[in-house]
Amino acid sequence: xxxxxxxxVYYNTVAAILTRLQEGDADRASLERIVREKAFAESGMxxxxxxxxxxxxxxxxxxKTPIRHRPTMPLTELERRFLKSVxxxxxxxxxxxxxxxxxxxxxxxxxADYTVYDRYHDxxxxxxxxxxxxxxxxxxxxxxxxxxxxxxxxxxxRQVFVRCYxxxxxxxxxxxxxxxxxxxxxxxxxxxLSRILSCSLYQGDKVLPRREPPARYRTxxxxxxxxxxxxxxxxxxxxxxEKEVEKLSRKEYRVILRYDYGxxxxxxxxxxxxxxxxxxxxxxxxRELIIDKLKKQYKLGLR
Amino acid sequence: MxxxxxxxxNFERVRAYMREFYVYGFRRREEFAGLSARSYDDERRRxxxxxxxxxxxxxxxxxxxxxxxxxxxxxxxxxxxxAWKAKSFTDKDITLHFILFDILFRCEEAFTLNTLxxxxxxxxxxxxxxxxxxxxxxxxxxxxxYVKEGLLFSEKRGKQVYYSRRKGELPEGxxxxxxxxxxxxxxxxxxxxxxxxxxxxxxxxxxxxxxxTSSLDSGILAAxxxxxxxxxxxxxxxxxxxxxxxxxxxxIPLRIFISVQTGRQHLLAYAPDVACIRSYRVDYLKSVKLExxxxxxxxxxxxxxxxxxxxxxxxxxxxxxxxEHMEHAEFxxxxxxxxxxxxxxxxxxxxxxxxxxxxxxxxxFVADVYDSGExxxxxxxxxCRIVSMRFSNRTVENRFKDDLEAMYRMYxxxxxxx
Numbered sequence: 001x002x003x004x005x006x007x008x009v010y011y012n013t014v015a016a017i018l019t020r021l022q023e024g025d026a027d028r029a030s031l032e033r034i035v036r037e038k039a040f041a042e043s044g045m046x047x048x049x050x051x052x053x054x055x056x057x058x059x060x061x062x063x064k065t066p067i068r069h070r071p072t073m074p075l076t077e078l079e080r081r082f083l084k085s086v087x088x089x090x091x092x093x094x095x096x097x098x099x100x101x102x103x104x105x106x107x108x109x110x111x112a113d114y115t116v117y118d119r120y121h122d123x124x125x126x127x128x129x130x131x132x133x134x135x136x137x138x139x140x141x142x143x144x145x146x147x148x149x150x151x152x153x154x155x156x157x158r159q160v161f162v163r164c165y166x167x168x169x170x171x172x173x174x175x176x177x178x179x180x181x182x183x184x185x186x187x188x189x190x191x192x193l194s195r196i197l198s199c200s201l202y203q204g205d206k207v208l209p210r211r212e213p214p215a216r217y218r219t220x221x222x223x224x225x226x227x228x229x230x231x232x233x234x235x236x237x238x239x240x241x242e243k244e245v246e247k248l249s250r251k252e253y254r255v256i257l258r259y260d261y262g263x264x265x266x267x268x269x270x271x272x273x274x275x276x277x278x279x280x281x282x283x284x285x286x287r288e289l290i291i292d293k294l295k296k297q298y299k300l301g302l303r
Numbered sequence: 304m305x306x307x308x309x310x311x312x313n314f315e316r317v318r319a320y321m322r323e324f325y326v327y328g329f330r331r332r333e334e335f336a337g338l339s340a341r342s343y344d345d346e347r348r349r350x351x352x353x354x355x356x357x358x359x360x361x362x363x364x365x366x367x368x369x370x371x372x373x374x375x376x377x378x379x380x381x382x383x384x385x386a387w388k389a390k391s392f393t394d395k396d397i398t399l400h401f402i403l404f405d406i407l408f409r410c411e412e413a414f415t416l417n418t419l420x421x422x423x424x425x426x427x428x429x430x431x432x433x434x435x436x437x438x439x440x441x442x443x444x445x446x447x448x449y450v451k452e453g454l455l456f457s458e459k460r461g462k463q464v465y466y467s468r469r470k471g472e473l474p475e476g477x478x479x480x481x482x483x484x485x486x487x488x489x490x491x492x493x494x495x496x497x498x499x500x501x502x503x504x505x506x507x508x509x510x511x512x513x514x515x516t517s518s519l520d521s522g523i524l525a526a527x528x529x530x531x532x533x534x535x536x537x538x539x540x541x542x543x544x545x546x547x548x549x550x551x552x553x554x555i556p557l558r559i560f561i562s563v564q565t566g567r568q569h570l571l572a573y574a575p576d577v578a579c580i581r582s583y584r585v586d587y588l589k590s591v592k593l594e595x596x597x598x599x600x601x602x603x604x605x606x607x608x609x610x611x612x613x614x615x616x617x618x619x620x621x622x623x624x625x626x627e628h629m630e631h632a633e634f635x636x637x638x639x640x641x642x643x644x645x646x647x648x649x650x651x652x653x654x655x656x657x658x659x660x661x662x663x664x665x666x667x668f669v670a671d672v673y674d675s676g677e678x679x680x681x682x683x684x685x686x687c688r689i690v691s692m693r694f695s696n697r698t699v700e701n702r703f704k705d706d707l708e709a710m711y712r713m714y715x716x717x718x719x720x721x
Binding site: 001002003004005006007008009010011012014015018040041042043045046050054055056057058060066067068069071072073074075076077078079080082083085086089091092095097101106107108109112113114115116117118119120121122139142143168169170171172173174175179181215231232233235236237239240241242243244245246247253258260269270272273274275276279287290291292293294295296297298300302303 | 309310314325326327328329348351352353355359361363370372373374375376377385387388389390391392394396397398400401402404405408426427428430431432433434435451452453454468469470471472473474476477479480483484487488489490492493494496497499500507508509510511512513514515516521522525526528529531532558559560561562563564565566567604611614616617637647650651652653654679680681683684686687688689690691692704706707709710711713714715716717
């Protein structure tokens, strides 16, 4: 169903090669460049040779092709069904896309077919007209590399004015929220979209840097005791970080991962949720954060 | 390495290896039980070809290890999708594909099988010294496959069947929508297939808390969605953690439960053998085969709907007489002045539970669920402010407290100092 050559890197690369041949003046080097850009690392060893030696009768040895039109393919039923499912999603209005061409299509899945059971309850208001308008304006400004200005409510409840280059929108499935990442030099580097009250393009002369502020990474070392399937749970839970794991003994493993310093409080909670099966061994400052919480709990006397 | 092919016929093996390299990544080549060194080398080489720099190697005194390390927050597109684009094909498949869509370029033109065969030979293959031979049966099979995939129309006119291209290419301006949904929608890899047809562009989205491993299960997930859409029974091969060989199970799939905090996906399905609704890890399912349509689907899904307010995670429980087994769980936490964000945390993370105010600085969290053990990680995240707890399942409560004592010992706190 999904695993089909119709979607393969090779078919897409050959389509690009045939298009290049139709443009004329192609040489072997230009075809190999297409393979490097579009296919896998080792595809060059088989893809162009298969075209050259006539295994795939789509290109003659003099680098001509009998294919007359730019290679295209209609959407498959699977692709249409996926798009139909997307059209039913609660966030889809953010994109203002017309799905009427899918009126007679059966969705691959609907919201009755799946549930996200641990998403937070205070997600963004995706169906609010003002939110949708601001989302689209910001997305357009990112695409067109334009500055914006907006009023927002800060985390301390104050109304503040911000002017910035919007760099990207970051979405968290867990928080169900969009955050705006801004270029360095602006007053704030990350802004929750739902905190923005009003927003417009900045038409003034002042130019801010558009460079993305660098991420502030820290390294965390954990010792995992593999009881109650802890290793698998830990590795899946922290799967989205850059990490390395090493076996220390039959039951013990060392996991080293890199996290964004801005998420330290969240990381403390996540590590704590594994109980005694995960111990922080470094750095000391992070270990102290865990110890501080445990000391407070100890004083509360839950026995 | 003679015989090595970059493309693969079956996804299952590469799925297992990628998962192993990504989720674990501490095993040496010799530790891949039941697989030959050659097989390991081939899979490692393939995955390296698909993922490039994301494959890492480390060498220690006990040998070399291969692992995949990805900070998914810095990835605009799931790198694992590449493996889904590595399906093998024959020389005839790819040749026929491009020639067919070249002949069937205009949607309004329809051709019979014989006309297509003639044109393939005279207009295309005749340009080669040793032209490929396509017989009627090969072409008919390919046309039938493309009609089934929704790429072509077939229409009977008299005794002849005519084939034409279906309308509908990728709509313009859809790229931002696909950049987003290819990463967050179930079976998002299909969005990635669509993006391959779009003009080159830079995605405007990043994704935090982004679990990319489940993309390896997209084939299983799509088959389960298809079964639910058709209200079909399925036979699945389920690889339980405690068994070496997968076990065949007949199930009525009802809903997929997705966790955005652990990256795990479960199938909630009715198991006729035990007459109850149970959960199954999607990443443990090796195959899904659609069977007959069942008249019980709607009734069973309604039953699952009625169970939803009692499921904390994915577990359901019934006793041997079919009666529901419920557990009561509550714990009280202290919130000091200036810590109102803790109350907001309780509210937003409460799932099927509820928050009750005891006094200005004390709040009680209450839930009645099938399996209170599933709540343990959530309760632990409030360590430093838990005043009391009362779980009807005493084993869960006692283990929580024992674990707390173990943590005191581990970090040298109070009387638990070691």
